[in-house]
Amino acid sequence: MSFHAMPCPRWRKSSRCGANGTCVEVAGHDDGIVFVRDGGADDTCLDFTAGEWRRFVAAVRRGTFDLH
Known part of the structure; x- marks a missing residue:
């Protein structure tokens, strides 16, 4: 992941x-x-490789970032 100041x-x-x-x-x-x-x-915006994005989405679906 990296940070970009661009359209x-x-x-x-x-x-x-x-x-x-x-x-x-x-x-x-x-x-x-x-x-x-x-x-x-x-x-x-932030950018992610396709693999990083898949891992992030999988973690969201597992509830990794849910507030308890």
């Missing part, structure tokens, strides 16, 4: 986005990189 490609909002519209957004790139940003602060 990123086509963004998709989470299907669980609230009414205020400031949600996590994700964009894929042709080279397999996945970009993630805060929809309310669109001037910067």
Whole structure:
């Protein structure tokens, strides 16, 4: 994962986005990189390799980051 201060490609909002519209957004790139940003602060984004993204999504599905 790295940090970029640059415009990123086509963004998709989470299907669980609230009414205020400031949600996590994700964009894929042709080279397999996945970009993630805060929809309310669109001037910067994080990027993940495809493998890093798969591991992150798997951890989310397992509940690794759930608040107890």
